[in-house]
Amino acid sequence: MTSTKPAGSDPAPRPKRRTFSPEYKLRIVAEYDAAPKNEKGAVLRRERLYHSHVKEWRAARDAGALEKLVDRRTSPARPKKPAAEAENEKLRRQVERLEKELARNKAALEVMGKVPMTALRAATVAG
Numbered sequence: 001m002t003s004t005k006p007a008g009s010d011p012a013p014r015p016k017r018r019t020f021s022p023e024y025k026l027r028i029v030a031e032y033d034a035a036p037k038n039e040k041g042a043v044l045r046r047e048r049l050y051h052s053h054v055k056e057w058r059a060a061r062d063a064g065a066l067e068k069l070v071d072r073r074t075s076p077a078r079p080k081k082p083a084a085e086a087e088n089e090k091l092r093r094q095v096e097r098l099e100k101e102l103a104r105n106k107a108a109l110e111v112m113g114k115v116p117m118t119a120l121r122a123a124t125v126a127g
Contacts, residue, residue, distance in 0.1 A: 025057040033058075 032043050032054050044051060081089075 026061060029054055029057050029061055 028043070028047060028049065032040055035043050043049075044054070
């Protein structure tokens with residue numbers, strides 16, 4: 001029996017990185033700190049977290065940096081470029097790529113144009 005799916009395709013979608021709001025982080029740190037010693041692991045398992053999460057969030061809370069609890073890499077507050085600027089960058093990269101391709105093609109045509117002429121001259125001189 002043969003499969004209808006291509007051999008290289010992955011049926012599982014790519015996992016999405018979890019993000020945590022500052023309020024969630026503060027709530028979990030408070031809950032973890034209030035839990036008895038033998039129930040701290042249960043809090044981590046229930047929330048699917050690591051102790052390192054709690055340590056990092058507690059340090060940020062103690063430093064008084066609530067804004068540091070926001071992950072800047074995945075935060076929706078990340079400043080975005082204006083659409084026109086993004087389009088200009090895209091077009092600049094495209095122009096650079098096309099200029100390189102043009103230079104490569106010109107060099108190839110120049111070489112191709114000279115090879116037959118030198119072969120003919122060599123044949124004429126030798127003959």
